[in-house]
Amino acid sequence: MGSIPYEPDAVKAFSPIVSSFLASQKDWLDEPVLNSWKSDPAKLRTLHGVSDLHKQWAQTQPGPFSPHTDPLWLDTGKIMRDAGLPWQTNNVNMPEDISRSWILHFKTFERHAIVAKGARVGCPESEVTGYVTNWLEANHYGIRALQHELRLRSKYRPLLAGCFIETEVLETAARMFGLDTVRVSSDEDRARTQLNRLSGGKRPIIFAATLGSLVGRVDDFGMIGRLQRDLPILLHLDASRTFDYITTISAHDRARLGIPRLMLRHPFREEEEDDDPDDTFVHDDCIIAATIVAGGANWVSPTCAAILKSPGLGISSEVKIEYVRGTDSTIAGSRDSIGPLWVCLQQLRFGSHGLQKIYHQCIRKRLALCQLMQEKDIVFEAPVSTLDVLIRGRVISDRLCRKWGIKHMSRGTHLLTIQPSVSTLDLKGLVQDLTKADPGDLFLPRFPVANEEFARQDRTMCRTLTKVIKISVDHLRGVTAKSGGYPLNLAVYSALGPVLGHFLPLDLPSDWIKHKSREIQDEYRAGYGIDSQDYASFPSCFTTGSTMGNMVALHTAMAQFPDAHVYYSDATHYSIKKIIRDNDNFTQLWSREKTPRRFIEIPSDNLGRIIPQELVERACRDRDSCAANSERYQVVLMCNFGSTFLGGCDDVIGIRKKLAAHGIKVAHTHVDGALELGLSTDVVLGKPGINSRNGLPVVQGITISHHKAMGLMVSGLVICHSPTGQLAPRETSIDPRAVLEMWLFRQMYSSKDRGHVRQYCSSNTNRLRDGLRKAGVSLRFNENSLITVFERIPPWLIANFQLAPEGDWVHFITMPHITPSMIDMFVARIMEVDLHFYGVFERLKGPFEAVLGRQVSFRRLRPTDNNLIANIAVMTAEREAIGADWLKNYIRDSVSFAAVQPDDAEKPLVVFLAHADADRYLTLGPVLVSMPGCWDTSQFDALGAMGYRWLSRSMNLNIVL
Structure with a gap:
C-alpha cells in the first residue's frame, strides 16, 4: 500500500509533528494498521489536531517561578527527541542487574546516575545502590529497605514517623508495609513525648524527613538529631527537589548560607565498625541519612528521582522475574527508561561543576528577590536548604499565579522557586505585580541565564549526547523487528514515536492530563461492561505497569475482605509473590500471625493454568479449618488471563462452579490480563455473585499493561470493584506521558x-x-x-x-x-x-x-x-x-x-x-x-x-x- 504522495517541499510546509510523521514512514515496522495509515488522510487530520495541541502547550508553558520545572531542565528532552526517542524500553529490575536476554533498556546510563549522585554523598561506587523511579515509589523503596533491616534486627514492629513530609508518603507506606505511623509535632518537646509514648524507647523508628516538600516545608534536622540521641531513629530523607542543589553548591555558598552537607551511610554497619555512635546522627553541619531520595534538575511533576541506599541495607529479593532470569528488588518491577535516562543526561550535560554554577546564580537571584520583597514589606520565608520562597498573608490572583508559575498553597500562602531561567525582568515583574510598585523604584543587578561560554559548552555537550544516545537507539531499532521473546508491541513507536518525541521538552498541562485520564478510564469501564451509574463503585487509576496494578488490586481486595484466603497459581505473574512478600511475609499486614497462612499458591498444569481440583481440595481444607476455629472463611481469587511464560488462561467460570459445588462462594476475583486484555475484552467487570454474562466471566478487577499489547511507555491501568469508591493504596504517581500516549493511541487506533x-x-x-x-x-x-x-x-x-x-x-x-x-x-x-x-x-x-x-x-x-x-x-x-x-x-x-x-x-x-x-x-x-x-x-x-x-x-x- 503506497504512501500519500507529498513532495518534499510540501512536507516541509506541515507542522513539525506532521512532518516527522510523514518523514518517518520509511522506517515504520510492517504492521497492517500502520500500513493503512500511509494512505489515510483521516490520520493526517488527527495529527493536525495533535499539532495544534502541541503548539498551544508550547506557548503556555509554566511561569518562570514554577516549583516543578524549568526550561533549562526540560531542554534535555530535545536530546532524546533528536536521538529518536521515545522507543520501547524497560529498565526492569535494578540498574546493575543486566541480563543479556533483555537489551531494550538504558540501565548503564541509569547506573551512572546512581553512582554520580552517590559520590556526592560520600559513597564510592561499591557502596551505593538504587534506581530511578517516580517520587512516591522512591520514598516507598527507601522506607521499605529500612523496615526490612529493622525486622531482621529488632523484635519490635517499626514505627513510621514524619513531620513535614507529604501525607501520601506516610499513609501509603504505612498501608503497604504494615507500619504504624505518626505525624509528629514540629515542637521538639511535643515530638519527643509523642515518640516516647508510641515507641516506649525500644520500638525502632523510621523518621521520614524532607529537605523541601511539594509545599515548600523543610524539617528541622537539628531537632531530629537531638531526638536520635535518645530514641532508636533511622533517617529516611526526601531530597527529591533539592538534592542536586544541596550537593553541588560551592563550599563558600554552603558556609555563607549554613547549608549542611548530606551523607549516606548504612546505619548499623557504621555502629559495628566504629566506636563513635555519633557518626550516624544528624549534626549542625551534616545530615547523615540511611536512605535518600535524590532529585533536583526536575522536568516533570510528579518528579522523577533516584533512591540511594547502601547495598547491604534491607533484604534482597528472592522472587524470580520471568524473562530476564533474575530477581527483582524494586517495588514497581518494570520502569520506563525515559526517566532514568533523563536523570543521567542532566548529570552528563551539566556535571557537578556546571550545576554549581547554575545554582550559584539561583542563590544570587533569590537573595536579590528577598531584599526587594523585604523593601516592599512582602512577608515571606526562604528556607536555606531550598530555592523556594513562601509568600505569606497576601492574596494573589489565579491569573498572576499562572503568569509567574506560583503555586497557591493554603491560608494565604504561595510557593515560588528560583529556577535557573529566571531573569532580572522576571524578578522585577513579579514584585511589580505583587505591589503595584513603580518599575523605576525596583533596582536589581542583571542576572544572565548563562554566560556565553557556558551556553556554547552546553550546546556542544547536547550535540555530543544526542549522537551518543542515537547510536543506542539506532541499535535498538535495528534488532527490534526480530524480537520474539517478549510481550511487547514494538511497532507502534516506529510510527508514533516521532510524534510523541516533540512533547518530551514540554511540561504537560495537569488540567488536561487529569481530564483525559478520567475520560480514558471511563471508556475502559464502559468497554468492560460497567454501566455509567456504577462507575463510582469501580474506581481505577493509571499505573506504572502490571506490578503496580496487581499491588493496588490485592490491597483493594484485602481492604474489603481482610480475613480472606487468597489463592493464586504458581504460574501467576511474579509480582503477586513479591507483593505478598513485601506486604505480608515481613509485616503480617494481613496474616497477623495466623496459621495456616492465608496466601496460598496452587499448582498449575503444563500449560500454565491453575488446576481446579487442587484449588478445590485446598479451599475445602481451609474452610474446614476456619470452621473448627470459629473463624470466618472468605475467598479472593487472583487469576491469570495469559500467564507470563505459557500464556495460560485460568477457567474462571469453571473454577467458581467447582467451588460452588462444595458450598464455597468467591468474594472477589481479580484477573491479571496485562497482555491479553490489551488485545481483547474477554471478561466482564461486575459486582460479586454473578459467574458469567453472555458467556464471559464476570470479575471484580482487571490489570492491563499499556506497554505490552499497545506498545506505549511502561504503564498500565487497574480497575477494581470497591463499594467505598476508593482504591488502596489511594495514591499513585505516574508520568503524565502515560496519559498523553494512551490518548494519542486511542485517537489513531x-x-x-x-x-x-x-x-x-x-x-x-x-x-x-x-x-x-x-x-x-x-x-x-x-x-x-x-x-x-x-x-x-x-x-x-x-x-x-x-x-x-x-x-x-x-x-x-x-x-x-x-x-x-x-x-x-x-x-x-x-x-x-x-x-x-x-x-x-x-x-x-x-x-x-x-x-x-x-x-x-x-x-x-x-x-x-x-x-x-x-x-x-x-x-x-x-x-x-x-x-x-x-x-x-x-x-x-x-x-x-x-x-x-x-x-x-x-x-x-x-x-x-x-x-x-x-x-x-x-x-x-x-x-x-x-x-x-x-x-x-x-x-x-x-x-x-x-x-x-x-x-x-x-x-x-x-x-x-
Whole structure:
C-alpha cells in the first residue's frame, strides 16, 4: 500500500509533528494498521489536531517561578527527541542487574546516575545502590529497605514517623508495609513525648524527613538529631527537589548560607565498625541519612528521582522475574527508561561543576528577590536548604499565579522557586505585580541565564549526547523487528514515536492530563461492561505497569475482605509473590500471625493454568479449618488471563462452579490480563455473585499493561470493584506521558483496528506453529494465546531473536511487529541447524562404524528427549562431582549429539557433550561411552573433535580449545 504522495517541499510546509510523521514512514515496522495509515488522510487530520495541541502547550508553558520545572531542565528532552526517542524500553529490575536476554533498556546510563549522585554523598561506587523511579515509589523503596533491616534486627514492629513530609508518603507506606505511623509535632518537646509514648524507647523508628516538600516545608534536622540521641531513629530523607542543589553548591555558598552537607551511610554497619555512635546522627553541619531520595534538575511533576541506599541495607529479593532470569528488588518491577535516562543526561550535560554554577546564580537571584520583597514589606520565608520562597498573608490572583508559575498553597500562602531561567525582568515583574510598585523604584543587578561560554559548552555537550544516545537507539531499532521473546508491541513507536518525541521538552498541562485520564478510564469501564451509574463503585487509576496494578488490586481486595484466603497459581505473574512478600511475609499486614497462612499458591498444569481440583481440595481444607476455629472463611481469587511464560488462561467460570459445588462462594476475583486484555475484552467487570454474562466471566478487577499489547511507555491501568469508591493504596504517581500516549493511541487506533491487529497476530501464531511442527520441534501452547512454547534451541538463535528460555523450554510471542516473513526466517534458521548436523552425521557414519564394528545412527540431543537423556544419565552416574543439572546444562544448548543403536534410538553408544553460547562459541565437553572396556575410547575423542570441527566450519562456530 503506497504512501500519500507529498513532495518534499510540501512536507516541509506541515507542522513539525506532521512532518516527522510523514518523514518517518520509511522506517515504520510492517504492521497492517500502520500500513493503512500511509494512505489515510483521516490520520493526517488527527495529527493536525495533535499539532495544534502541541503548539498551544508550547506557548503556555509554566511561569518562570514554577516549583516543578524549568526550561533549562526540560531542554534535555530535545536530546532524546533528536536521538529518536521515545522507543520501547524497560529498565526492569535494578540498574546493575543486566541480563543479556533483555537489551531494550538504558540501565548503564541509569547506573551512572546512581553512582554520580552517590559520590556526592560520600559513597564510592561499591557502596551505593538504587534506581530511578517516580517520587512516591522512591520514598516507598527507601522506607521499605529500612523496615526490612529493622525486622531482621529488632523484635519490635517499626514505627513510621514524619513531620513535614507529604501525607501520601506516610499513609501509603504505612498501608503497604504494615507500619504504624505518626505525624509528629514540629515542637521538639511535643515530638519527643509523642515518640516516647508510641515507641516506649525500644520500638525502632523510621523518621521520614524532607529537605523541601511539594509545599515548600523543610524539617528541622537539628531537632531530629537531638531526638536520635535518645530514641532508636533511622533517617529516611526526601531530597527529591533539592538534592542536586544541596550537593553541588560551592563550599563558600554552603558556609555563607549554613547549608549542611548530606551523607549516606548504612546505619548499623557504621555502629559495628566504629566506636563513635555519633557518626550516624544528624549534626549542625551534616545530615547523615540511611536512605535518600535524590532529585533536583526536575522536568516533570510528579518528579522523577533516584533512591540511594547502601547495598547491604534491607533484604534482597528472592522472587524470580520471568524473562530476564533474575530477581527483582524494586517495588514497581518494570520502569520506563525515559526517566532514568533523563536523570543521567542532566548529570552528563551539566556535571557537578556546571550545576554549581547554575545554582550559584539561583542563590544570587533569590537573595536579590528577598531584599526587594523585604523593601516592599512582602512577608515571606526562604528556607536555606531550598530555592523556594513562601509568600505569606497576601492574596494573589489565579491569573498572576499562572503568569509567574506560583503555586497557591493554603491560608494565604504561595510557593515560588528560583529556577535557573529566571531573569532580572522576571524578578522585577513579579514584585511589580505583587505591589503595584513603580518599575523605576525596583533596582536589581542583571542576572544572565548563562554566560556565553557556558551556553556554547552546553550546546556542544547536547550535540555530543544526542549522537551518543542515537547510536543506542539506532541499535535498538535495528534488532527490534526480530524480537520474539517478549510481550511487547514494538511497532507502534516506529510510527508514533516521532510524534510523541516533540512533547518530551514540554511540561504537560495537569488540567488536561487529569481530564483525559478520567475520560480514558471511563471508556475502559464502559468497554468492560460497567454501566455509567456504577462507575463510582469501580474506581481505577493509571499505573506504572502490571506490578503496580496487581499491588493496588490485592490491597483493594484485602481492604474489603481482610480475613480472606487468597489463592493464586504458581504460574501467576511474579509480582503477586513479591507483593505478598513485601506486604505480608515481613509485616503480617494481613496474616497477623495466623496459621495456616492465608496466601496460598496452587499448582498449575503444563500449560500454565491453575488446576481446579487442587484449588478445590485446598479451599475445602481451609474452610474446614476456619470452621473448627470459629473463624470466618472468605475467598479472593487472583487469576491469570495469559500467564507470563505459557500464556495460560485460568477457567474462571469453571473454577467458581467447582467451588460452588462444595458450598464455597468467591468474594472477589481479580484477573491479571496485562497482555491479553490489551488485545481483547474477554471478561466482564461486575459486582460479586454473578459467574458469567453472555458467556464471559464476570470479575471484580482487571490489570492491563499499556506497554505490552499497545506498545506505549511502561504503564498500565487497574480497575477494581470497591463499594467505598476508593482504591488502596489511594495514591499513585505516574508520568503524565502515560496519559498523553494512551490518548494519542486511542485517537489513531479504533476498536476495529485493534481487532484487526489481534487477528493478524493470531494468523502469524498459527503460521509459526505449523512451521515448527514441520521442523520436528516439540510444542506446547494454549489455543487462543499468542505465546508458543517449544523445546530449547541453540543459544545464538535465542539471542538473535531475543527469546527468553525457562528450563528446557523457550517461547515465541507473535506480537504485532512480528511479520510472516520473520516467522519463516526463524523457522528456517532452526531447520538449518538440523541440516548442518545431518551433514556431519553422514560424514561421521563411516569412521564410527569402522571403530565400533557395527552399524550406528546419530541423534542431536534435544531437551525433550526424556528417555534418551535418562539412559545417558546412567552412563554419567560414576562420574565425579556431577550435580543434578550437569547433564541438562549441556543438552539445553542443543549442540550435543549421540551415536545410538540403529534399532533402538533410545540406547546411546557414545555421547558427545558440548556447550555453546550466544556469540557462537563452542566448548567441547566430555565423551561418554556406554561400554568403555570394549572400545578404544581415545578414538571417540578424536572422532568427536573431528565432527565438531566440520560443524564449526559449516555453521560458522568458534571452537574454544
